[in-house]
Amino acid sequence: MAQFAPDNALLRSLSKKDLEELRPHLELIDLTVGQVLYEMEDPINWVYLPEVGLLSLITVMVSGAALETSIVGREGGVGFIEALGSGVMYSRVIVQIPGKAYRVRAVAYRRAFDDSPAMRKAVHRQLELLQAESRQAxxxxxxxxxxxxxxxxxxxxxxxxxxxxxxxxxxxxxxxxxxxxxxxxxxxxxxxxxxxxxxxxxxxxxxxxxxxxxxxxxxxxxxxxxxxxxxxxxxxxxxxxx
Structure with missing residues (x-):
């Protein structure tokens, strides 16, 4: 079997054993421009981990005015934080630049997080980075x-x-x-x-x-x-x- 070598940072951070255990739950999908992955207050059923392409997280006001609050590419993911907490997405998530992403059901992702110290460490680093980038933005x-x-x-x-x-x-x-x-x-x-x-x-x-x-x-x-x-x-x- 060919070696599985994803480009996404969260997946790359896993040990070979952890990655192989998660691999059957990963589905590689196409991302098309303008595709909406989540609307505000949608339940988190999937965690998306981009390989190529770019996702935008947009906050929409009651008036309909909107502003991008974050962009996500191969260094991160969408839903990987919310899946561990409320299970609800509080941004609109759209595909800005087409490409490909792995997606994994939230329940399988939570199991991997609980079982893998490497996954927990990677998620904690991402949280710290996102917080620092948000302040900078x-x-x-x-x-x-x-x-x-x-x-x-x-x-x-x-x-x-x-x-x-x-x-x-x-x-x-x-x-x-x-x-x-x-x-x-x-x-x-x-x-x-x-x-x-x-x-x-x-x-x-x-x-x-x-x-x-x-x-x-x-x-x-x-x-x-x-x-x-x-x-x-x-x-x-x-x-x-x-």
Whole structure:
């Protein structure tokens, strides 16, 4: 039997024995743009562990206004925290960038968590990282210019989705991610295109100059990279950023 070597950080953190025991419960599925994995207050039946692609967690107000609060790629998962607690999702979860993910039923995931010290350690590290990133995101949203956040967000999307250069990111999604109008997104994206940083077309962003985006990103970019090196040194991103 071929060796099972997933790219997802939570799965990679398991011992070979733990991974083989969980393997029969893992189902590899396709992720399509705009696919809704969870609505707010849905029960957690599945835990999703991306291999390639990007998921967005969006908080929706009573008025219908929405803002992205987190992005999840191959370094984490969706539902892995809630499945251990309330069993309810309090965000809308949609596919931002298509790809593939493993999914596992919540009951099988809870059993693996209870039985595997490696899984518990990995989940605790993820919780610490998510908390630190959330604090950084709040400060970033309040203190930094939209252009700087736009550059940082594109880099984060590329890193977390598996290194894609050409990303199917629609204008309305970009607006929700950054909490600004679509007009503002068009202005900023066209400016980045004139600088040769990206190629921006309807529903697509292609990164042309990653180093240029790095120079134009806010300081939170370096701060988050440092957090990952400290908390996830053996992950794909932790090793790449060391």
């Amino acid at each position: 709040i400060a970033c949203h309040g203190l930094h210019k939209v252009k700087e956040r736009f550059n940082r967000w594109l880099l984060e999307c590329q890193d977390l989705s598996g290194g894609l250069d050409d990303m199917p990111l629609k204008q309305e999604f970009l607006a929700v991610m950054l909490g600004v109008s679509r007009t503002a997104i068009t202005r900023i994206a066209m400016g980045a295109q004139r600088q040769g940083l990206i190629r921006y077309a309807r529903g697509s962003v292609k990164i042309l100059d990653r180093k240029g985006l790095e120079r134009g990103a806010c300081e939170c970019r370096a701060s988050v990279q440092h957090l990952r090196r400290q908390l996830e040194p053996d992950s794909v991103l932790g090793r790449a950023q060391a």
